[in-house]
Amino acid sequence: MTKSDSIIKISKLNKWYGKFHALKDIDLSVGRTEKIVICGPSGSGKSTLIRCINRLEVHQEGSIQVDGIELTDDIKQITEIRSDVGMVFQHFNLFPHLTVLENCSLAPIWVRKKSKVEAEEMAMQLLEKVRIPDQADKYPGQLSGGQQQRVAIARALCMQPRIMLFDEPTSALDPEMIKEVLETMIELADSGMTMIVVTHEMGFANRVADRIIFMDEGQIVEQNDPESFFKNPESDRTKLFLSQILDH
Amino acid sequence: MVKGIIAFGQYFLLDKIVGRSPSNIYQNPKFRSAIIQAILVFIVFYTFYSLYQTTVFNLEERGIKTSTSFFDQVAPFKVGFSPFLNFELGETTYIEVFYIGVLNTLLVAVLGIIAATLLGFFIGILRSSNNWLAQKFALIYVEIFRNMPLLLQIMFWNFAIFLAFLPPPKQSLEFGAFYLNGRGLQTPVPIVENNFLFKVWLGILIFSIIASFIFRNWAKKRRDQTGKSLPVLGISLSVIIIIGISSFYILGKPFAVDLPVLGKFNFKGGGQLPLPLFSLWFALTVYTSAFIAENVRAGIASVSKGQIEAARSIGLTRPQMVKLIIIPQALRVIIPPTISQYLNLTKNSSLAMAVGYEEVVAVWANISLNQTGQALIIIAMTIIFFEICSLFTSFILNIYNRRIQITER
Numbered sequence: 001m002t003k004s005d006s007i008i009k010i011s012k013l014n015k016w017y018g019k020f021h022a023l024k025d026i027d028l029s030v031g032r033t034e035k036i037v038i039c040g041p042s043g044s045g046k047s048t049l050i051r052c053i054n055r056l057e058v059h060q061e062g063s064i065q066v067d068g069i070e071l072t073d074d075i076k077q078i079t080e081i082r083s084d085v086g087m088v089f090q091h092f093n094l095f096p097h098l099t100v101l102e103n104c105s106l107a108p109i110w111v112r113k114k115s116k117v118e119a120e121e122m123a124m125q126l127l128e129k130v131r132i133p134d135q136a137d138k139y140p141g142q143l144s145g146g147q148q149q150r151v152a153i154a155r156a157l158c159m160q161p162r163i164m165l166f167d168e169p170t171s172a173l174d175p176e177m178i179k180e181v182l183e184t185m186i187e188l189a190d191s192g193m194t195m196i197v198v199t200h201e202m203g204f205a206n207r208v209a210d211r212i213i214f215m216d217e218g219q220i221v222e223q224n225d226p227e228s229f230f231k232n233p234e235s236d237r238t239k240l241f242l243s244q245i246l247d248h
Numbered sequence: 249m250v251k252g253i254i255a256f257g258q259y260f261l262l263d264k265i266v267g268r269s270p271s272n273i274y275q276n277p278k279f280r281s282a283i284i285q286a287i288l289v290f291i292v293f294y295t296f297y298s299l300y301q302t303t304v305f306n307l308e309e310r311g312i313k314t315s316t317s318f319f320d321q322v323a324p325f326k327v328g329f330s331p332f333l334n335f336e337l338g339e340t341t342y343i344e345v346f347y348i349g350v351l352n353t354l355l356v357a358v359l360g361i362i363a364a365t366l367l368g369f370f371i372g373i374l375r376s377s378n379n380w381l382a383q384k385f386a387l388i389y390v391e392i393f394r395n396m397p398l399l400l401q402i403m404f405w406n407f408a409i410f411l412a413f414l415p416p417p418k419q420s421l422e423f424g425a426f427y428l429n430g431r432g433l434q435t436p437v438p439i440v441e442n443n444f445l446f447k448v449w450l451g452i453l454i455f456s457i458i459a460s461f462i463f464r465n466w467a468k469k470r471r472d473q474t475g476k477s478l479p480v481l482g483i484s485l486s487v488i489i490i491i492g493i494s495s496f497y498i499l500g501k502p503f504a505v506d507l508p509v510l511g512k513f514n515f516k517g518g519g520q521l522p523l524p525l526f527s528l529w530f531a532l533t534v535y536t537s538a539f540i541a542e543n544v545r546a547g548i549a550s551v552s553k554g555q556i557e558a559a560r561s562i563g564l565t566r567p568q569m570v571k572l573i574i575i576p577q578a579l580r581v582i583i584p585p586t587i588s589q590y591l592n593l594t595k596n597s598s599l600a601m602a603v604g605y606e607e608v609v610a611v612w613a614n615i616s617l618n619q620t621g622q623a624l625i626i627i628a629m630t631i632i633f634f635e636i637c638s639l640f641t642s643f644i645l646n647i648y649n650r651r652i653q654i655t656e657r
Contacts, residue, residue, distance in 0.1 A: 115473050117473055
């Protein structure tokens with residue numbers, strides 16, 4: 001499935017941590033409304049790749065373009081890209097000193113310069129969308145992990161981003177909470193959001209992804225649509241990975 | 249009590265069965281700890297009681313009857329620095345000397361706390377910065393001043409630096425209307441010429457400050473509703489300054505400023521902060537700020553990396569991130585140990601004796617005590633003063649602390 005109108009263009013991306021070569025010559029373009037799932041063994045560079053997209057990590061070579069804006073050291077451009085790219089973390093990273101509602105309305109007020117009334121209205125709408133409007137006045141510490149992660153999704157959505165990045169959003173959750181978070185993500189996918197998801201949830205990948213990317217040792221080993229990816233993996237490394245992750 | 253009886257009974261019965269003598273009750277841990285505590289309490293009380301008795305006896309032996317009647321006697325010695333109360337040799341009484349000492353202690357403590365907080369936060373932020381030079385500078389600062397005894401530092405600044413290097417009055421260092429020399433800091437002092445107009449002027453000033461707070465609330469409400477923000481601090485400050493200056497001239501200069509002027513040998517006019525106060529304040533500030541800097545560093549370090557990444561990922565700028573995310577979380581870690589540092593600073597001000605600053609321990613617990621011999625009352629009053637100071641400081645700061653702590657449950 002190819003889409004001519006791409007929103008993210010990554011070419012010849014290289015990143016090192018000291019001497020460790022974390023990303024090697026990554027080429028990737030993501031179309032508008034495309035959903036991409038990235039999987040691979042730990043240490044393969046999946047998280048590093050998506051963290052480069054909103055510059056939580058700085059790359060050394062190659063270029064990243066998000067919605068036509070090139071990622072450079074220019075702080076203005078970085079801020080602009082960050083407010084267009086939402087991110088959900090493995091450990092939620094909600095602000096513990098703010099209520100759920102304040103967590104969600106913070107960035108719209110300070111970055112988008114919206115009025116508090118307007119920002120809170122929108123935050124409430126999104127909290128309803130993730131089905132926790134009744135928790136709006138609680139603090140993150142009072143919520144379960146699944147609820148916290150859904151607040152984190154709502155917080156990112158409050159900036160009305162065009163792209164959502166998910167960095168192992170369910171890895172820190174109890175099994176029964178994974179489902180509620182995945183359901184929220186599926187709804188979001190159905191609404192037409194561009195999404196890049198790093199996850200090991202292969203059921204989710206099969207259902208939602210337009211494309212699955214398998215990474216190993218800092219390289220993209222294989223990318224394909226879910227059906228071909230699961231049924232006819234091309235490389236032996238992918239086959240080994242799939243057999244390990246699916247047979248248990 | 250009941251448990252003790254039961255334990256006693258158990259042991260007694262057990263001893264009967266096993267056939268040991270009942271004197272083994274001393275091996276019952278509960279019984280033993282009760283006995284030991286009772287003995288300890290008795291020793292402590294008896295020690296204090298006998299100390300009191302001995303002191304009273306010895307004082308009476310020397311013909312000193314412990315009473316507060318010396319409060320109203322005239323103090324036969326000079327207190328050089330009393331900026332809040334007037335000191336007249338031959339008129340000022342002992343109790344007034346106590347008040348002067350208390351006020352001088354509070355003066356250096358308040359000045360020290362303000363300066364140490366500002367400097368400590370600055371050094372602590374440098375210590376947490378990514379700049380190599382700033383970080384190492386802050387590290388060296390902290391390690392030098394934290395590791396030297398305070399008394400040594402006070403004497404070092406006073407005798408080795410300020411007294412040695414500050415010029416005599418004739419060659420004073422000039423800072424606008426301020427002059428620094430080996431005797432201290434000469435400052436301008438306002439002199440009220442027309443009391444009524446001065447009060448009017450103060451009233452106008454206070455009114456405009458209140459108005460600026462109302463303006464701040466209005467601007468915040470407006471921002472909440474429309475999202476438009478105003479440079480509140482800049483507007484308020486400039487309006488207050490303009491109103492203050494213009495009403496000063498409209499009211500026909502209700503007060504004059506007495507500037508220090510160099511006479512033949514020394515300055516005339518103005519006020520003087522004596523060098524001992526300056527040295528003591530400087531040493532206390534530098535010493536305490538090193539500890540506060542470490543608290544600040546710990547506070548900043550306690551904010552997890554994930555918080556910073558989340559703040560960046562939603563597009564907050566660096567200043568916004570510091571203001572909205574880092575500081576509110578860091579303060580919860582910074583404040584409790586910083587309260588202790590404020591208390592330490594207040595108590596450490598009693599080391600002023602080394603440089604001759606006339607705070608409460610020097611003029612009251614030392615000079616007045618030697619003159620009157622009223623050890624019991626004088627020492628008790630000094631202790632109570634410091635206790636009240638400390639309890640009051642921690643009470644106020646604990647209220648603040650609770651307000652910022654409660655947000656996370």
